Amino acid sequence: MAATDPDAASHDRSGDRALIADRLTRSRQSASNLPVGIAGFLAGAVFVALALLMPSLALFVPMFLLGAACLYLYNGPYTAIKQNVVLPTVRASAVTLALLIEHLLGDSYAPFAIGKLSDALQSLQVALLILLPPLLLLAAVFAAMGLRDEEGDGRSMESQWAAGSAEPTS
DSSP states (O other): OOTTOHHHHHHHHHHTTOOHHHHHHHHHTSOOHHHHHHHHHHHHHHHHHHHHHOSSHHHHHHHHHHHHHHHGGGHHHHHHHHHHTSOGGGHHHHHHHHHHHHIIIIITTHHHHHHHHHHHHTOHHHHHHHHHHHHHHHHHHHHHTTTTTHHHHHHHHHHHHHTTOOSOOO
């Protein structure tokens, strides 16, 4: 784009407001969505564990809020990954399927599992300490398994789309 192109100027201004993963991607010249989510899972595990071990509400609340903030770091970058690795013609279906799987594997049974363990141990605090930090570490491990594929999968989709294929390959 030419420097006099008004769209170029608009694009440059929107880039100034980019979030962590976008800035890392530009500075590293490679996909940086997964590392941001991994960092959030790891820091979230630490802050959640610290919050659950705090002896008072005044100490619990800041640790818990930091943990919750860290856990939301994955949301935007991982949504971008879901969209970057599938053809535009199937993005809505891919995001819908991913959300369904995420909720079936997480939200749907988590209250029951935590409650059952809490009842068995007679302690919600211990049940949360047993489940949350290890599962967040496990999430980081599973995310790390995709580090070497994130960029290549995105490039593959772009190549397929540029070649004119609107149908996904098997």
